[in-house]
Amino acid sequence: MKNHVLRPLIVVGVIVASMLVARAIVVPSDFGVHERGYMYGWHRLSNEQEWKAVQVRYKTSAGCPRCHPDKAADLANSPHNIISCENCHGPALEHPKDPAGYFIDRSRTLCIRCHAKLPYGNTPRGRIRGIDPDKHYVQAECVMCHIPHNPKPTNQKQEVKS
């Protein structure tokens, strides 16, 4: 073959080869079409494992009664028994190891997310006993007067009244 045909062909061959090598290095070996097929299944398979390995922070309140039976019993007999411990105390993570001083949320924000009065009678929200957060003892934390684990029988509300 003539030189002026051969040389460009070699150049192109080298370019193709180098790009194939680059591609093999950049694209992970498990990248390809997986279970959901051509349309939705193009991906790097090991990414599924990466997502499965994300740390679980909220451990649910199933384990709490073992070490805090008094609190669990109080809560179980109160109108707050529907609320998971972790909603008010934050994610358990490795508690009691970590976080060391487990979180206690005494802020008014915690309570008014359910108890700020909203006049929506057609929703269950309208039926939860509500207060006006701008008027109901604004200066103090709710838990000064109400016991969060059992707001019903033994709270200071009764003491204030009697």
Next chain:
Amino acid sequence: MISRREFCHKAVIAVGGIMIPLTALELFDPRRLAAEKGGSGTTRWAFLVDAHKCVGCGFCVKSCKIENQTPYDSNVSRTWVERYVVTKDGNTYIDSPKACRDGFTTTKIDQNHQGMKDIRTEDVAKAFFVPKLCNQCDNPPCVQVCPVGATYQTEDGVVLVDRSWCIGCGYCVMGCPYGVRFFHPEHHVAEKCNFCYHRITKGMKTACVDACPFGARRIGNLRDKDDPVTKVIMTERVNVLKEEYGTKPQVFYLGLSMEVK
């Protein structure tokens, strides 16, 4: 005449262009196409939202943000709760302050640049709360538009994002008709609800389901006939969002009102 420099330049572009869709040359396999259509596994995750039960406390949003490490004070969230207030004169007002992270604590409705609108109690015709999250569609448009294969659907129907592979082009954010995708403020890649994939694959419930005190959120497996959630979806009057888009959403709603967008 073509110069030497020009020849090399054009050759690089042409070869590179051919190289990118090289994987498309892979041999077509009909078994894969079958899998694409029906799906074969034993699990297909679906979600059931009972809008009748929601009180807008926002514990779901709070726990989602902490569980999935979405920066707590940013305005973005994988899940959120919308409040709809329909007035007697026929107007609908919708808001979701901070994605409802701290619940709804005032009757004032955030109307963005028009300020806060306080609706008098006697003007309220009806009001309700609607939790929203990724619909894990059977035909996810966000996956179709991804140019690099960074977002995809797993066998059990959950749409995931590969953070190391996403180039941040934003097509999927625009492509989702439900607006569930956003850019993660720290990782700077597309982010979305994935039904807490790390929890459901361990036999747990999603963080939002565990957090909801009122049972407004539930998750189940559609391929399990005895799953209580599946039974509700199969036997009761459930609805989905934006059915007309043909995305086949897998988040089902009880008590959806026509005002919900």
